[in-house]
Amino acid sequence: MAIPMAMATPTDSLSRVWNMSSLKSSLPSSAVTCRLPSPSSRRPVLVSSPSPRLPSFSGLSPVNPLISTGLPGWQSFEDGFKIIDGGGRVYAMRHGRRVPKLNRPPDQRKALLRGLTTQLLKHGRIKTTRARASAMRKFVDKMITLAKDGSLHKRRQALGFIYEKQIVHALFAEVPDRYGERNGGYTRIIRTLPRRGDNAPMAYIELV
């Protein structure tokens, strides 16, 4: 809807005041026109019809089988929820999902979590995305629990998970003093400002 800009320029090159009538004529005809209430009267103002309504967004609601025209395969109510048709059932809720997938295939996911726990045990506090921080907690706690036990078998299990062996040896040396009395919950997550590049929600995760 191209607005003819030529009409809206000031008619008088010297005056800086816009000509109201030329502006009004250049605007679309269905725009809102309000009559300002006169100071003396106190009656409510009548507003003329508003701009044309946007079509309502119906992407996430199930298609109504009564309204749809000839969609095949309506066996049950759940068929209406198939947003992604890959054969798997997709629900709107998170019931029973225990593993955070982190948008990665399983081998890459395991490598990411191993790297993140190695870095957290090395630096003590790291800044990462919230999903990764909350997925990491389980593995960091597991490593600290292995260190609390302290036997050779547990040490070898920790060496198989953490990428740098000095960190494992340092961990096994200091965990009994540091976390001897604490039962679980060895990490703390502090939410922080989103990342500038992609507005990802970030968090600091630190060892308690």
Added chain:
Amino acid sequence: MAASVDPLVVGRVIGDVLDMYIPTANMSVYFGPKHITNGCEIKPSAAVNPPKVNISGNSDELYTLVMTDPDAPSPSEPNMREWVHWIVVDIPGGTNPSKGKEILPYMEPRPPVGIHRYIFVLFRQNSPMGPMVQLPPSRANFSTRMFAGHLDLGLPVATVYFNAQKEPASRRR
């Protein structure tokens, strides 16, 4: 799920360095154009010079400012907790630390490993300090609580903290 929403409690500033207190004064800290809010990220290269600190209050009250790092040398092994960076006493209210006596000169943040918290703590003095304050023997293993106890400063009146980590040495291409 934090039990408290106070950013000082969530960031464990109250607990590691300070005790629970009621803030009675306002302090605003600026590193150049950047205003410090609790937990914001500051580059060490921006913190080379001492910050501009504006303290509220009457000019007949004297304040003490301490800047410490409780995560020295690394947050996972804070052996040298705390590392004190700056101590200024006898600051008149409503001014900035340049009007006070700088007991310990400002040292810029240099976190070797991990993300460190740097905390500015403001105390209200009961009496002018003058020559009573002695220099701490070393910057490491400082205790803000004991420092306040020695000088009878009581609980702090204002606190703010920021995070800093080591910047990568070479510029990425």
